[in-house]
């Protein structure tokens with residue numbers, strides 16, 4: 001009789017435990033808290049994911065062109081492959097940040113077909129591609145500034161997001177722009193002094 005009673009009590013406890021788990025499963029908690037989480041700020045951050053992936057696709061096509069046998073500029077192609085990987089990683093970092101903040105949306109690529117950001121797949125010269133890359137980075141920097149403005153708006157500010165954008169991403173963008181401007185000016189100098197060999201010599205330096 002005692003044995004039977006024990007079985008009934010155990011079964012009851014298992015049932016209670018399962019019921020508690022079910023409640024947790026249908027009523028999850030969120031990392032968000034109202035004092036810092038601002039929908040308008042987090043929404044602009046979620047849109048940045050697409051921009052980073054579209055920049056990655058654009059660098060991928062630049063790398064692909066300068067890897068062709070007829071161009072064969074492996075140093076320059078290597079720079080663009082690296083940039084394509086970096087932009088993809090930036091997109092991933094934005095998603096990770098959004099998840100840390102408790103953002104639950106997952107429609108990062110819903111607004112039309114995802115495509116290379118400049119919608120371009122051929123370049124006349126290395127200089128043209130590098131100049132495009134610089135313009136692309138400046139457009140991303142402008143987007144960072146816009147996000148910082150949204151996330152700093154009086155009364156609707158999200159201090160952590162504004163700080164993350166300013167310290168991490170503006171720094172990254174400005175360094176990237178300086179690097180590209182330097183490359184463009186070096187290439188132009190090579191081209192001026194060694195017209196036929198300019199691109200080849202420049203590529204050897206990368």
Ligand SMILES: [Fe+2]
Nearest residue numbers: 052087090140
């Ligand atoms: Fe980026």
